[in-house]
Amino acid sequence: MEAMNINEMKELILNYVVKEYIDDDVKITCETPLISSGYVDSFSMVSLLVFLENRFKIKIPPSKATPEAFDSVNSIVALVNQYLKQ
Amino acid sequence: MDRIPELYLSFLGILKTGAIAQPLFSAFGEESLFVRLENAGTRAIITQKKHLQKVRKIRGKLPHLEYVIIVDEMKPADLATGEVLFSLDNATPVENFDICPTRAETPSVLHYTSGTTGQPKGVKHVHYSLISQYLTSKWILDIRDDDIYWCTADPGWVTGTSYGIIGPWSLGVTQCVLDTGFSAQAWYRFAEKNRVTVWYSAPTAIRSLMKAGDEIVKSFDLSSLRHLASVGEPLNSEAVIWSEKVFGKPFHDTFWQTETGSIMITNFPGMKIKPGSMGRTFPGITGTVLDPSTYKPYPDHGRAGLIAFRPGWPAMMRAYWNNDEKYREKFVNGWYLSGDRASIDGEGYYWFIGRDDDVINTGGHLVSPFEVESALLEHPAVAESAVTSKPDEINMEVVKAFITLKPGHTPNPDLELDIMNFIRKRLSPLAMPQAVEFMDRLPKTRSGKIMRRVLHAKEWGEEIGDIYTLEND
Numbered sequence: 001m002e003a004m005n006i007n008e009m010k011e012l013i014l015n016y017v018v019k020e021y022i023d024d025d026v027k028i029t030c031e032t033p034l035i036s037s038g039y040v041d042s043f044s045m046v047s048l049l050v051f052l053e054n055r056f057k058i059k060i061p062p063s064k065a066t067p068e069a070f071d072s073v074n075s076i077v078a079l080v081n082q083y084l085k086q
Numbered sequence: 087m088d089r090i091p092e093l094y095l096s097f098l099g100i101l102k103t104g105a106i107a108q109p110l111f112s113a114f115g116e117e118s119l120f121v122r123l124e125n126a127g128t129r130a131i132i133t134q135k136k137h138l139q140k141v142r143k144i145r146g147k148l149p150h151l152e153y154v155i156i157v158d159e160m161k162p163a164d165l166a167t168g169e170v171l172f173s174l175d176n177a178t179p180v181e182n183f184d185i186c187p188t189r190a191e192t193p194s195v196l197h198y199t200s201g202t203t204g205q206p207k208g209v210k211h212v213h214y215s216l217i218s219q220y221l222t223s224k225w226i227l228d229i230r231d232d233d234i235y236w237c238t239a240d241p242g243w244v245t246g247t248s249y250g251i252i253g254p255w256s257l258g259v260t261q262c263v264l265d266t267g268f269s270a271q272a273w274y275r276f277a278e279k280n281r282v283t284v285w286y287s288a289p290t291a292i293r294s295l296m297k298a299g300d301e302i303v304k305s306f307d308l309s310s311l312r313h314l315a316s317v318g319e320p321l322n323s324e325a326v327i328w329s330e331k332v333f334g335k336p337f338h339d340t341f342w343q344t345e346t347g348s349i350m351i352t353n354f355p356g357m358k359i360k361p362g363s364m365g366r367t368f369p370g371i372t373g374t375v376l377d378p379s380t381y382k383p384y385p386d387h388g389r390a391g392l393i394a395f396r397p398g399w400p401a402m403m404r405a406y407w408n409n410d411e412k413y414r415e416k417f418v419n420g421w422y423l424s425g426d427r428a429s430i431d432g433e434g435y436y437w438f439i440g441r442d443d444d445v446i447n448t449g450g451h452l453v454s455p456f457e458v459e460s461a462l463l464e465h466p467a468v469a470e471s472a473v474t475s476k477p478d479e480i481n482m483e484v485v486k487a488f489i490t491l492k493p494g495h496t497p498n499p500d501l502e503l504d505i506m507n508f509i510r511k512r513l514s515p516l517a518m519p520q521a522v523e524f525m526d527r528l529p530k531t532r533s534g535k536i537m538r539r540v541l542h543a544k545e546w547g548e549e550i551g552d553i554y555t556l557e558n559d
Contacts, residue, residue: 020507023136036269038088041113042294042480043449043515047506054499062479066297067269 030073058083089265092157104186111242190214199344200454208407218348218401223253235261270298274306281310288318290449318450320438323362347401364436372396394421449481467495476545487519497524
């Protein structure tokens with residue numbers, strides 16, 4: 001995978017989240033709570049996990065794929081970064 | 087609608103007009119909405135602007151649907167024919183309203199539930215259900231006048247209406263509603279802030295709280311909690327023991343179904359709890375476990391069979407909407423068949439074993455393998471599909487799809503994701519396969535029927551059993 005800086009990563013994930021899970025008239029940012037605000041439910045979180053693993057060629061263990069870790073684009077980027085570095 | 091005030095007010099308003107309320111989960115995709123609205127012949131739907139696109143996509147195929155009431159601000163020019171705006175804040179109060187006189191057997195609520203085959207079935211309840219819901223809210227959930235009650239279920243499902251609206255409000259209790267997704271921190275904060283005393287939740291949520299750890303519980307003052315109960319799927323013994331440890335009181339498991347309308351088997355206050363047991367039948371309910379070969383109760387205890395109840399309790403379903411045949415199949419030898427299996431011990435406690443059919447109970451919600459398989463076949467790459475469950479630490483079980491592809495398509499991770507998202511949007515997040523396995527061929531009988539049980543056994547590490555009918559390689 002080509003190297004990507006943090007901002008590009010944020011943009012990529014934010015765009016995917018908006019496209020797949022967010023209603024047309026809702027505006028979200030990288031800080032917007034996704035799980036705890038109900039934009040992404042815990043079942044749908046699995047598809048977001050698959051997207052991240054496919055796109056970044058990483059494997060995130062189930063124990064780390066928690067609602068807290070997926071609660072904003074920023075926290076997702078932090079999680080992905082941990083596994084990109086491994 | 088999401089869990090907004092308009093949902094609760096309109097539910098009661100529909101009952102007062104004498105119409106039937108048909109609750110629909112706001113996360114349903116257009117296909118799930120369509121089959122339920124078409125089957126019911128629904129004439130009006132109340133929704134929010136955010137869900138309007140889904141309704142508009144299917145409206146042309148629903149000739150019975152006359153009105154779409156939108157409880158948000160919108161420009162009148164943006165409305166389509168038959169769409170009406172309603173604002174709770176700006177509406178003119180009605181001075182006089184003649185409440186439709188109802189009798190005990192007047193239909194009240196139509197909830198849809200999934201079965202192994204066919205489309206979801208509409209479970210018809212009547213106003214007489216109130217008696218069951220009132221009594222069980224009082225004696226099982228132990229709701230008292232000064233309680234602050236929190237039912238975490240969405241009114242798109244039966245718990246959210248029987249025990250999220252009708253039961254508690256028939257007792258006049260104050261209840262609070264949290265319309266957000268799950269987060270241990272947010273849930274504890276909500277219970278603390280509102281001084282919740284009675285909490286009715288689900289095993290999936292309790293296991294998620296367990297996963298979040300014990301330390302986080304200590305950061306909140308949850309001393310107001312007086313009674314805890316659980317519903318939706320069997321509550322594992324570890325969850326009961328954990329809640330005693332961290333909250334100082336156990337979650338009381340309760341068992342019932344969309345069809346039963348109210349709690350049937352339970353651990354009520356004051357009763358000895360055996361962690362892992364469903365409890366005993368609620369006084370007034372006659373329950374048993376039937377021998378599956380004779381449909382007669384076992385003469386002795388400890389044997390696995392079908393959970394069944396003697397019909398006649400007030401909240402029992404009165405029909406499957408437009409489906410008398412399926413309704414009649416639910417009664418054998420004067421017993422209502424729940425579709426679940428259990429054993430009863432010497433003290434009358436029920437011990438859950440599993441479903442008696444292929445229906446998947448994921449996080450307390452029933453998903454029909456047939457419905458998911460049918461939707462999968464609409465994906466352009468899918469040739470054949472078989473859907474079963476796989477074990478899951480939090481949701482007990484989740485949906486898994488086995489798929490063969492049409493010529494020209496090859497298995498790859500992006501296709502897997504595309505298929506998952508296809509089902510999520512078409513049906514609902516609950517029905518989305520949490521795993522997709524591509525196969526060269528599905529196990530079938532010689533007559534060509536897909537052997538779902540072979541795949542189920544593989545996922546659960548069980549014996550595959552008799553496969554003499556399996557198609558030869």
